[in-house]
Amino acid sequence: MKVTRVGEKLRRYYHYYPGTVAVIGVLDPKKESRANFMPAVWNAGLSFEPPLFGVAVSPKRHTYQLLAEGRPFSVMFFPYEKAELVAALGGTSGREVDKVKAFGLELAWGKVLEVPLIQGAFAAYELEPFDRFPTGDHDLFVGRVRAVWEDESAFNEEGVPTPDRVRALLYYGRYLYGSPAPWVQRIKKP
C-alpha cells in the first residue's frame, strides 16, 4: 500500500465498497401511484437506542426534494435476485417516470408511518425523520426506526442476514453488482 493521490479531486472513490443497497421509499403526492423509490449505497446504521439509520442523498435527486419536505420514509434491503430492479430504480428519475407503473411494482404500505414499500425485499424499516445533516454535495437524512419488516427466513437465530439464508445485494460502484460469499466465520473477541 502506498500513497497514490494527494489533495486532488477524487474521481475514483470506491475503496470502501461493496456495500448493501438501501432502497429509499417516500410518498410523492404528485404521482398518481403516490410513491417514489431510489437506491442509496451511502447508508449506515447510526445508533442503537434510539435506533437510527442514515441515507446520503444528492440534491440533484427527486427523492431529495421529497425527503427535504420532512416526510417519513422507508428503506428496503433486497436480495441479489432483484439487482435489475434496483439498478432500474437508480437509473430513472421520479421527476420524469412513475416508477411504480414503469416497473410494475407491487407495493405495501407502512403499518406505523405513511411510507411506501416494495414487495420482494427481505427487510425494511419505516423511518420517522430524526435529523438532517449537510455533508458536502449530499445531505444525510437520518431516520428513527418505528417499525421493522422482515422475511424471517432471511435471518439466522441471532437476527443476522447470513449468506446461507439470503444473498444480499451488494453494490461496487460503476454499475457493478454482486453478493456475499456463502459462508461466514465467527471470530470471538480475544
Place this chain on the structure above:
Amino acid sequence: MKVTRVGEKLRRYYHYYPGTVAVIGVLDPKKESRANFMPAVWNAGLSFEPPLFGVAVSPKRHTYQLLAEGRPFSVMFFPYEKAELVAALGGTSGREVDKVKAFGLELAWGKVLEVPLIQGAFAAYELEPFDRFPTGDHDLFVGRVRAVWEDESAFNEEGVPTPDRVRALLYYGRYLYGSPAPWVQRIKKP
C-alpha cells in the same frame, strides 16, 4: 416480508449488513507507540466533492475521546485475511491496551496529516476533521479525504475493488465475518 416489530427497542439491528469495515487510526499522545485503532462498520461515503467519509463512534470508545479532540484520523480497508486482526482491534480498548505493541502492528504514517496507518490494508484515507454530528448513542465523525493510499493490485481499471482483485473483509454483526462472492455483474442503466 411482513411487519415483525413496531416501536420497541431494537435488539436485532443487522438488516443492512454485511458491510465493509473501516478501521479508524488516530494519534494517542498518551501511548508510547502513539497510535490507536478501532474498527467501525457504521461507515459511509458522504460526498464526492469535497470527498467526505463518515464513521459513527460511541462515546464509550477510547477512540471517541481522541476524535472528539479534533484530531485528524485515518480509515483503512482490509482484506479478509486480516479478519483476526480487525476482530482483535475491536475486542480491546486503547484505554487499557497499547494495540500497536499488543498485536505487533507494523505502522506507516500519513503523508499529509499526522495519522497512523497499519500495513496490510489494501486502501486507506487520511482524513481531516470536517464536521461531527450527534446521532443518538453515537456521533458521526466526518472527515475530508486529503490523501489516498492504495494497493493498486486490489482495484480494477475503473478503480473499483472487485472481488477478483481483493477479498474485502465484510462484517455481519455478532462477531461474524465474511467476504464477497468472487464475481460481479454489470447492469447498465435502462
